[in-house]
Amino acid sequence: MKLEPRDPRRQRLILAGIAIAVLVAGWMVVPVVQRWATATVSVPMDRLRTATVVRGDLVRDVSVQGRIVAAVSPTLYATAPGTISLNVEAGERVLAGQVLATVDSPELMNRLQQAESGFAQKEVELERQRIESRQLALEKRKSADLADVALVAAKREKRRADDAHAKGVIPVIDYEKAQDDLRNAELAHQHAVADADLFDERLAFELRASELEVGREELLVENLQRQVDELSITSPVSGIVGDLLVDQKAAVTRDTPVMAVVDLTRFEIDAQIPENYADDLAIGMVAEIMVGGARYSGELVAVSPEIVNNQVAARVRFSGETPTNLRQNQRLTTRILLAEHPDVLMVQRGQFLDSGGGRVAYVLTEERIAERRQIQLGARSLGAVEVVAGLNPGEEIVISNLDPFRGAETVLLTD
Secondary structure, three states, rough: OOOOOHHHHHHHHHHHHHHHHHHHHHHHHHHHHHHHEEEEEEEHHHHEEEEEOOOEEEEEEEEEEEEEOOOOOEEEEOOOOEEEEEOOOOEEOEEEOOOEEEEEOOOHHHHHHHHHHHHHHHHHHHHHHHHHHHHHHHHHHHHHHHHHHHHHHHHHHHHHHHHHHHOOOOHHHHHHHHHHHHHHHHHHHHHHHHHHHHHHHHHHHHHHHHHHHHHHHHHHHHHHHHHOOOOOOOOOEEEEEEEEEEOOOEEEOOOEEEEEEEEOOOOOEEEEHHHHHHHHOOOEEEEEEOOOOOOEEEEEEEEEEEEEEOEEEEEEOOOOOOOOOOOOOOEEEEEEEEEEEEEEEEEOOOHHHOOOOOOOEEEEOOOOEEEEEEEEEEEEOOOEEEEEEEOOOEEEEEEOOOOOHOOOEEEEEEE
């Protein structure tokens, strides 16, 4: 079998193809090699957490731990000094208006009895004065009526004297006496009527003064009766009795705390919020309350005007359905919605915010290189942070701790 010599042109073509392939591969690999060469730090990929920059609605919020407190928990006080008798025990359910305790106050009862006796005496005196006034007024009217009769008689004698004087059968002195008698009778009648009227006014004034005294005594009785009624301490709300603040049959003074009643139908959440959120808090903000894995709507109803221990005290109230079986001082997680930023660039929160100061991020490339980039962040929520500048939608960045990168411009990510 005869072998033919190889074609030298074919061999040159093969060599040329290999050279071109090597050049193309080198052109593609050289940038990667250069980046790897410039990477001064390498970090295993499995030690990092990454997230993608996306566009969406960012809800700025704060999550705090709060405790359940009763919105209505009045403390009942003793209204007078005495000995108290408790009718309920701590933890017992009560209804509004139910008598919970009674204060035995002999001093107050004695004052009430004295006031009632004085009131009855004043009423009797007033009735006696009314009878006497009518009797005296009757006597004055009687005097006025007698003066009127005397005036009528004097007028009749005056007419007889006029007739006799016209006929000349009566001495002049007798005629003048008849005139004087008529004048005296007129004056006596006028004075008697005026005296009777003035006496009626004086009697009415004295009766009015006596009636006012009776009214004052009546008010005193009513006030003491109200105080006696308040010796029975009643519950202002339906709920459960809290701690008893006094012992059974203990001697108490006025305004001594006796017990507290907790209204189990109205609860609020007492929350402590970090002071860096103080400027953003406002009454009426929407809140979400987590109870046993379920979410309930709430509303911020009170914010303390002062900061204590770097925290601001706030109250959150259930605004819709209230969960059942809540307990005083029960711990709940509350999320307060501070603001909403629609259609913004945002990325998941991570430790890079603290280690990078919120100004640096490492962006991942296709060559498994993390490149350092200056960024600017905006509003922050519990789960995300707004990207103002430095990043684009779809870019993937490292959100874990950036300390292993040691501030390098490029970092090689290894398996």
